[in-house]
Amino acid sequence: MRLHRNLVFAVIDALNLIFNEKEYADKVIEKVLRYDKRWGARDRGFIAETTYDIVRWKRLYSEIAEVREPYSRPNLFRLFTVWCVLKGISIPDWKQLETTPERRIKGRFDELSKIRKFRESIPDWLDELGEKSLGNDLWTKEIAALNKQAEVILRTNTLKIQKAQLQELLADSEIETIPIEGYPDALKLKERKNVFTTEAFKNGFFEVQDASSQLVAPFLEVKPGQRVVDACAGAGGKTLHLASQMQNKGQLIALDIYESKLKKLKIRTRRNGVHNVETRAIDSTKVIKKLHGSADRVLLDAPCSGLGVIRRNPDSKWKLEPEFMERIMGVQQDILQNYSKMVKKGGQMVYATCSVLPQENTNQVKAFLDSENGLEFKLIKEQNIYSSESGYDGFYMALIKKI
Numbered sequence: 001m002r003l004h005r006n007l008v009f010a011v012i013d014a015l016n017l018i019f020n021e022k023e024y025a026d027k028v029i030e031k032v033l034r035y036d037k038r039w040g041a042r043d044r045g046f047i048a049e050t051t052y053d054i055v056r057w058k059r060l061y062s063e064i065a066e067v068r069e070p071y072s073r074p075n076l077f078r079l080f081t082v083w084c085v086l087k088g089i090s091i092p093d094w095k096q097l098e099t100t101p102e103r104r105i106k107g108r109f110d111e112l113s114k115i116r117k118f119r120e121s122i123p124d125w126l127d128e129l130g131e132k133s134l135g136n137d138l139w140t141k142e143i144a145a146l147n148k149q150a151e152v153i154l155r156t157n158t159l160k161i162q163k164a165q166l167q168e169l170l171a172d173s174e175i176e177t178i179p180i181e182g183y184p185d186a187l188k189l190k191e192r193k194n195v196f197t198t199e200a201f202k203n204g205f206f207e208v209q210d211a212s213s214q215l216v217a218p219f220l221e222v223k224p225g226q227r228v229v230d231a232c233a234g235a236g237g238k239t240l241h242l243a244s245q246m247q248n249k250g251q252l253i254a255l256d257i258y259e260s261k262l263k264k265l266k267i268r269t270r271r272n273g274v275h276n277v278e279t280r281a282i283d284s285t286k287v288i289k290k291l292h293g294s295a296d297r298v299l300l301d302a303p304c305s306g307l308g309v310i311r312r313n314p315d316s317k318w319k320l321e322p323e324f325m326e327r328i329m330g331v332q333q334d335i336l337q338n339y340s341k342m343v344k345k346g347g348q349m350v351y352a353t354c355s356v357l358p359q360e361n362t363n364q365v366k367a368f369l370d371s372e373n374g375l376e377f378k379l380i381k382e383q384n385i386y387s388s389e390s391g392y393d394g395f396y397m398a399l400i401k402k403i
């Protein structure tokens with residue numbers, strides 16, 4: 001691979017913003033990709049993937065290069081040099097890239113790879129928490145799986161098109177996909193491509209949604225005509241899936257504490273041809289109280305550590321903090337305690353997270369069921385989805401019935 005100076009400089013700029021200015025990686029990449037309109041798909045792919053790679057392996061590469069935060073520009077180039085050597089890319093003769101002892105980099109890599117927190121490039125506290133929560137064997141496998149680059153998975157919008165038809169349509173735009181067994185609406189891209197510029201996307205024929213996430217809406221067992229509340233709807237990934245499962249019939253109320261996210265959801269409903277969604281921002285406890293005892297189905301896709309989705313958000317490894325974990329677990333229990341009141345007798349709710357930690361998952365459900373508010377509820381089934389077993393994101397979901 002021949003390295004182009006302006007693309008490498010864009011990567012260094014991106015790393016500076018992510019590591020030193022603490023900006024979000026996805027936003028930074030969007031910004032940096034706007035530098036030059038002439039860059040083609042391969043150039044853009046190089047910038048995005050190289051930046052994500054170095055973010056993912058920040059701790060390992062920093063240890064190898066013996067550099068510390070905040071990173072000076074020469075030190076960011078040192079991280080980049082480590083990336084080149086470990087990828088087997090020959091280092092160009094640029095003044096920014098000093099002659100590097102390749103053998104030393106490879107030697108340090110072999111040595112550090114014996115220790116999980118360096119090999120998997122994770123903070124000490126997170127490695128300790130993972131091992132304590134999942135046990136040594138499962139955590140070792142899981143964190144390795146969570147460090148792999150995520151594939152691009154689409155969910156067919158069955159309100160508009162059937163999967164086979166969508167597959168053909170995408171093939172016409174040179175996007176080859178394969179169905180995934182056990183995930184009825186999913187298509188996996190054979191090769192990473194930008195799907196957002198396709199006519200099929202603009203026409204609302206699909207959404208990009210990880211395979212594990214596609215299991216959540218069906219777990220709630222919604223039926224057309226029901227009243228369904230999606231209580232932590234965000235920008236609506238699962239709301240749209242619920243709407244298609246309800247065949248656009250019935251009432252789907254999408255709630256979130258952020259109006260801005262619900263606005264994005266509205267735009268997506270229009271593209272998807274979804275007509276049965278009503279959004280309401282939770283700006284007081286009244287919003288929930290009004291819905292007490294009224295919903296056939298409630299989805300609690302709770303805010304969480306996001307540990308199950310670090311394949312696609314590798315910078316969250318560096319943003320997560322123990323204090324945040326404590327706080328978010330409090331929010332999760334509040335959500336179970338208060339939002340479960342919206343379920344009517346005989347109705348069902350799903351509590352889900354994109355985390356693999358039992359503290360955020362099965363323990364929260366157990367604490368709820370053991371509490372006074374939980375007395376009228378019964379656990380029907382729960383599922384831990386580990387990335388190391390499924391090959392997709394880590395998730396948890398529990399189906400709970402009000403008796």
Ligand SMILES: C[S@@+](CC[C@H](N)C(=O)[O-])C[C@H]1O[C@@H](n2cnc3c(N)ncnc32)[C@H](O)[C@@H]1O
Nearest residue numbers: 231232233234235236237238256257301302303
């Ligand atoms: C895991 S995300 C939801 C993702 C979304 N369901 C989807 O499929 O795209 C959790 C959401 O919960 C929202 N949230 C955080 N605290 C909340 C609360 N107390 N009540 C309702 N929503 C909350 C966040 O704004 C965030 O959008």
